[in-house]
Amino acid sequence: MLVSTNWLSKYVDWNELSVEELAEKITRAGIEVDGIIDRSFGMDNIVIGYVTDCVKHPEADKLHICQVDVGGEITQIICGAPNIAAGQKVIVARPGAVLPGGMKIKKAKLRGEESNGMICSLQELGIEGKVVPKAYAEGIYVLPNDVQAGESALTHLGLYDQVMEFDLTPNRSDALSMLGVAYEVGAILSKDIKLPAISFEESSEKAQDYLKLAVEAQEDNPMYIAKVVKNVKVAESPQWLQNTLMSAGIRPHNNIVDITNYVLLEYGQPLHAFDYDRLETKEIVVRHARECEKIVTLDQAERTLNGHQLVITNGVEPVALAGVMGGANSEVHEGTATVVIESAYFAPSSVRRTSKEVGLRSDASTRFEKGVDPNRVAEAAERAAQLMAELAGGEVLEGSVQFDELDKTAERIILSPDYVNNRLGMKIPMDEMKSIMDRLQIPTEAINGQLVMDIPTRRQDLRIKEDIIEEIARLYGYDEIPKTLPVVESTPGGLTPYQAKRRIVRRFLEAAGLSQALTYSLASPKDAQAFALETAPVTELLMPMSEERSVLRQSLIPHLLDAATYNTARRNESVALYETGSVFLGIEEDGLPKEVEHVAAVLTGKWVHHAWQGETKKVDFFVMKGIVEGLFEQLGLLERIQFTKATVEGMHPGRTATVWLGDQAVGMLGQVHPTVQNQRDLQETYVMEMNLRVIMETAAEELFYEPVPRYPSISRDIALVVDRDTSAANLQAIILQAGGKLLKTVQLFDLYEGKNVEEGKKSLAFSLTYFDPERTLTDEEVVNAHKKVLDALTVQANAQLRS
Known part of the structure; x- marks a missing residue:
């Protein structure tokens, strides 16, 4: 709802405040003011001009050289508007003026001819094109002849106005009218309301002699009033009325239609004007439409009606969709001489249903849907009749034709x-x-x-x-409500251990360079169990949006791969994403899906790219493995995990591992199978997924801190030749077990296959560190411990020292 403060001043005196202060008070009282629109935009030096002469530009077909009187001074202005002509009163921006958008008007030469200003359209003054009268939508705006050249055009156009934009909640339909807003402002400021004074002379002829009324659908239309106005002269509305409508976002049409729109905004009561002669039967019948009955509405669209939709008819055919839009066959036009003013109460549910079914939502239907004031139905019709007598020279016939079974009891x-x-x-x-x-x-x-x-x-x-x-x-003031704390037993807020660990997981992954993704919990049947750590019966939706979103997922990886494909297709070739979210594994005893929280990640492209140093590193298996190890280290579980070779459908058979936490498999990581990569238009891509619930419910061992060592350590390197299928992890476990308490760390630092290594064999090199925190080790102690390691490797893994 747009509220012109100039218009509001007619009903309530608020001018002791600034517009900003008024908006603040209205907002604090419960109706939010979204913004304040200054219609003048700080414009100045814009005057009314009189075109005394207009000739074509000798060097341009679409330009005209105009001599314009701007108030005792004739100045030359070049204009390209198609409707410019001598004898018009127009809007002129003088040199030095600034228009909306920051356009500065200066003296200039156009094709060799001097131009001292600009003749403006309404759009160039910041008025939206959709509210500009159609006659001036494609050119300059022509003012009435009774204005004086040299006067302020902004004053004449009512642009020295500030408009408040209300964001109304559905219950405050009373504020969909200027009178409703006036009541609200009056209550806030403790001011009296000035209601419009309705007074006009009636003709000796009676409306009942001109028009008959029958309401058949009384439940949907308990009140209908029609007034008849003769001898109207359809023309442009006076400038003040056009200005008022444009300030409220409504396009002016002609004086009759504009009056109905003005009263709609003033009273909140929608009206409609019929051409009396076009009704032909001189009768109005309100009934439900017949099945498949047709009507052409004012927007020139033919609409097929349903039997429950309420229509206004002339007894033969529909002439309006009740409460929504009039029909083209009864529209007021330039030749209209007699007008029937319709003011009615239509059931909100009927209007809402019709509006939705025909796809039409108008200012009228919006108000009918929320419920109009029963006691304003007749008053609004009287107000419209008064204005038609004043602005269109009409003769209002005595009385009204009405049907009234509406309960108006307070x-x-x-x-x-x-x-x-x-x-x-x-x-x-x-x-x-x-x-x-x-x-x-x-x-x-x-x-x-x-x-x-x-x-x-x-x-x-x-x-x-x-x-x-x-x-x-x-109205007493929400700010006056005292602040009190609840007097109850309470527990200080804080994160649960599970929530705290989830934050650790997210912070670590983001610190490692991954960005968080949020993907759909819904998947297609073919993707629901792809890459799943654990499978269960798939949960299907009863009413899915589409086949692609018809079941609940059992893995996070497919949607992360979709995100990677989306990014690489848009030339973002290095992708590092993670997600923490639920997968759905069957049904619980209570009938709801079983939710298990997982964490997953996808990496593709470059992991390191320092162009200046010429350093580049692509993502690989060990990058993903390092991220997983770093995550478990943050959670205090690094010593309890291990990796074993795995075979997973959709994953590379030689670059996939199962992640074990103790003796429980909690996830997997590895490279996506090249076939799947090609199907998804991806380069080498690595993924991981783990059961986050199991990981975070596992208690970390208590931390013990040791002093900085005072005694030196001793390192020994060994290169072992073993069968190709022997894993490094197995060898490392044997070394740690055989090394005893003196062996502190074991690290793999080399893998070699090729010359000087037997076919089917490989060479693995480890660095062993021996250390005693209480004393300096002797060579003999280290040799003995090292020999035990070599003997164990020979016996348990058939390993040989590489010479």
């Missing part, structure tokens, strides 16, 4: 002040509560210590006691 709410204060935790005096109700102009009496309120029908949102409590709280 809702009565009885409320105890103690009930209010107990709910709010405040001590607001009863007199203050009554004062707030008086400011809201809700008739209220204090009877036997109770507040008895008759709720005006304009406030459709006030139905129960709690609604009134909210009104009292917001």
Whole structure:
């Protein structure tokens, strides 16, 4: 809802405040003001000009040389608008003016001819094209002849105005009208409201003699009023009316249509104007449409109707979709002489259903859907008749043609002040509560210590006691509600051990250079169990969005590979992503899917790329393995993990490992199979996935700190020739077991196959470190310990020292 502060001033005096202060008070009272639009944009030096002469530019077919009177001074301006002509009053930006967007107007020469300013369109003054009258949508705006050259064009166009943009909640439909906003501002500022004075002369002829009315669908249309206005002159609206509509975001059409839109914005009551002569039958019948009945609406679209949709007819065919849009066959046009003003109450559910089914949402339907004020239906029609008499020279026929079975009884709410204060935790005096109700102009009496309120029908949102409590709280001031802490037994907040470990996992992976990804929990049937550490019956959705999102996933890897493919297809060839999320393994006893939290990662492209130093390293198995080891080190579990060769479908058979935590397999890592890589348009890609729940529920061993060693260590290197299928991890385990307490570390540093190594064999080189924290070791002790290691390797692994 756009609220012109100039227009608002007609109903309530708010000018003691700045617009910013007013917006702040409205926001604090419960209606959020999203923004304030200054329609003048700081523009100046923009005046009204009179085109005294207009000839074609000798050097350009689409330009005209205009002599323009800008207030006692004739100046030459070059204009390219197609509708420019002599004798027009136009908008002129003088040299030195600044237009929206920062355009500065200067003296210039166009094709050899001097131009001292610019003749402007409304769009060039910052007015949206969708609200500019259609006659001037493609050219300059032509002002009425009664304006004076040299006067401020911004004043004449009403652009010295600031518009507040309201973000209304669905319950505040009362603020969809200027009068509703005025009531709200009046209550906030404790100001009186000035309602429009409706007064006009009626013709001696009666409306009932011109028009008959029959309402067949009384449940959906309990109230219908029609007024008849003769001898109207359809023309452009006066400038003030056009300005007002454009400030509210509505395009002016002609004086009749503009009046109905003006009253809609003023009262919140939608109106429609029919061409009386085009009705032909001089009758209005409100009924439900016949199945497959057709109507061409004002937007020139033919629509096929359903039997439950409410239509206004002339007794023969539909002439309007009730509450949504009029029909083209009864539209007001330049030759219209007699107008029928429709003002009605249509059931919100009926309008909402019709609007949704035909795909039409209008300003009228928006208000009908939320519920209009029953007591404004007749008043809005009278207001429109008054304006048509004033602005279109019409003669209003006596009385109205109406059907009225609508209950307009005010809702009565009885409320105890103690009930209010107990709910709010405040001590607001009863007199203050009554004062707030008086400011809201809700008739209220204090009877036997109770507040008895008759709720005006304009406030459709006030139905129960709690609604009134909210009104009292917001106008008394939410800031006045005292701050108290709950008096209960409480536990200081903090992270659970599981949550703390999850944060460690995420921080480590991000510190290692991976970015977090969030992917769908839904997958396609073919991807649901791909790369899964554990499989279970797949959980299917009853109403999936698509086949690609029809089951719950059992692995995080497929979607991470999708993300890698998406990035590499857009030339982001180095991808490092991780995700922590749930996989779904069958159904629990309570019927819900069993959720298990996993962590997964994908790496492809370059891991190190220092172009200046000429250093580049692609991702490989050991990069991913190092990340996993670093993660377990952060969790205090590094000493308890090991890796063994694994075979997993979709993974490279020689570059895949199972991750063991103690004697439990908790994940896998490795290279994606080249076939899968090609299918996904990926280069060499590595993935890992682990059961995060098991890892984080495993307690880390207690940390013990040792002093810095005072005694030296002794290192020995050995190169072992073993069968090709012998794993380094197996050899390392034998070395550690045989080395005894003096052997502290074992590190693999070389793998060799080729010349001087027998076919089917390989050479593995380890560095062994011996150390005693209490003393310096002798050579004899180290030799004895080292011999035990070599003997164990020979016996248990058939290893031979490489000479």
